[in-house]
Amino acid sequence: MLRMPEFTLERPRSLAQAIALLSEHGPAALPIAGGTDLVPNLKHELFTPSVLVALEHVPELRGVRVEDDGALSIGAMTRLAEVAIHPDVVARAPALAQAASLVAGPQLRTMGTLGGNVLLDTRCQWYNQTYFWREALGFCLKKDGALCHVVAGGQKCVAAASNDTAPALMTLGAVLELEGPDGPREVKLDEFWVSDGIRNKKLAQGELLVRIRVPAQRAGHRxxxxxxxxxxxxxxxxxxxxxxxxxxxxxxxxxxxxxxxxxxxxxxxxxxxxxxxxxxxxxxxxxxxxxxxxxxxxxxxxxxxxxxxxxxxxxxxxxxxxxxxxxxxxxxxxxxxxxxxxxx
Ligand SMILES: Cc1cc2nc3c(=O)[nH]c(=O)nc-3n(C[C@H](O)[C@H](O)[C@H](O)COP(=O)(O)OP(=O)(O)OC[C@H]3O[C@@H](n4cnc5c(N)ncnc54)[C@H](O)[C@@H]3O)c2cc1C
Ligand code: SF4
Incomplete structure (x- = not known):
């Protein structure tokens, strides 16, 4: 049986508190949303934080609404099960609703969030394994090792972005609303990615994804x-x-x-x-x-x-x-x- 490592769980009640906790603990802390990807990764010792900052009770990260300009604003903590059937998402962003409906299985969609899906770690069959398994193989570039098992002699990790909602949000021109110790900022999802399987996103230390904005689409959008x-x-x-x-x-x-x-x-x-x-x-x-x-x-x-x-x-x-x-x-x-x- 794989055991959970020890950690302290912080439960902030506001976005400001969550950001302050992440700043206070630095790289030792990680945010946790639904935990459906993070928890298996902790058990596999892919991440070893001593503090988890739960986003569950942060009100700013919740809710789906239509803005005055017709844009759809979805809180990062919105569960995938809700994204899949929410009438505004189905009507205004059908590819997103469909992608959310096909993530994992029903239990995981009930816990898993849209924010956690956008920020999902890249995946590789040589990496998403137990410590024992990875050690037996000599580890790899992405974690604890110096070589790649996919590209012989490769110097760059090519682990795959595997988040279903990411391509759907890209076709919709989505914008990420982020907030960290240096304040809020916005980035187009297209410009958020990096071609590096070790860390494929431009997310600063201690920064949180707050909301995902899908601009208003034209009348004949499909x-x-x-x-x-x-x-x-x-x-x-x-x-x-x-x-x-x-x-x-x-x-x-x-x-x-x-x-x-x-x-x-x-x-x-x-x-x-x-x-x-x-x-x-x-x-x-x-x-x-x-x-x-x-x-x-x-x-x-x-x-x-x-x-x-x-x-x-x-x-x-x-x-x-x-x-x-x-x-x-x-x-x-x-x-x-x-x-x-x-x-x-
Ligand atoms: C058996 C199984 C099958 C799966 N199948 C699929 C699949 O088919 N498609 C798919 O896309 N995914 C799949 N997943 C992965 C996962 O369930 C989903 O990607 C889910 O959407 C992750 O959301 P979460 O809220 O659980 O994220 P978490 O696990 O809580 O977090 C994921 C990562 O994002 C970070 N994070 C989360 N929210 C924020 C935030 N607001 N700001 C900053 N950082 C944040 C966390 O620190 C962590 O690094 C599967 C998982 C399992 C166990
Ligand atoms: S370096 Fe990246 S692509 Fe290569 S084996 Fe490791 S996780 Fe996979």
């Missing part, structure tokens, strides 16, 4: 999320595809694509935005052979730009062949409003 995984009931993504396909009615009354985006997770250290998707889709009909040809072109772009590695389970060649399959299905699901795309 989105979907598609997820490949071994067991539909619980697993992390082997591939997570978020699509945005906004549609407008043209002068002739036909529906045409007005905006498009495609972001993919579970490849490398940061979520990937597939390039030239807007060029391939904007202006095309939202139905029939013209749509099918445009989607086929995007599936081909994604196939060429995505390079799954042996960092997470699932044969990398098979995962590559699944890229165009899931891109095609997810784009059709976005246009037709029939997502999410997954198997059970």
């Amino acid at each position: 989105g979907a999320y598609g997820k490949l995984r071994e067991r539909g009931s619980i697993d992390f993504p082997l591939l997570g595809v978020a699509a945005r396909v906004d549609v407008e009615r043209g002068a002739g009354g036909d529906e045409r694509i007005a905006a498009a985006d495609l972001c993919i997770v579970a490849l490398a250290a940061r979520p990937l935005r597939v390039k030239r998707v807007a060029e391939a889709l904007i202006g095309k009909s939202a139905r029939g052979p013209e749509l099918e040809a445009a989607i086929e072109a995007v599936a081909d772009l994604a196939y060429k730009q995505c390079h799954p590695l042996a960092n997470i389970p699932g044969d990398a060649d098979w995962r590559k062949e699944m890229v165009p399959v899931y891109v095609r299905r997810t784009l059709f699901a976005a246009v037709t409003g029939s997502g999410p795309v997954h198997h059970v």
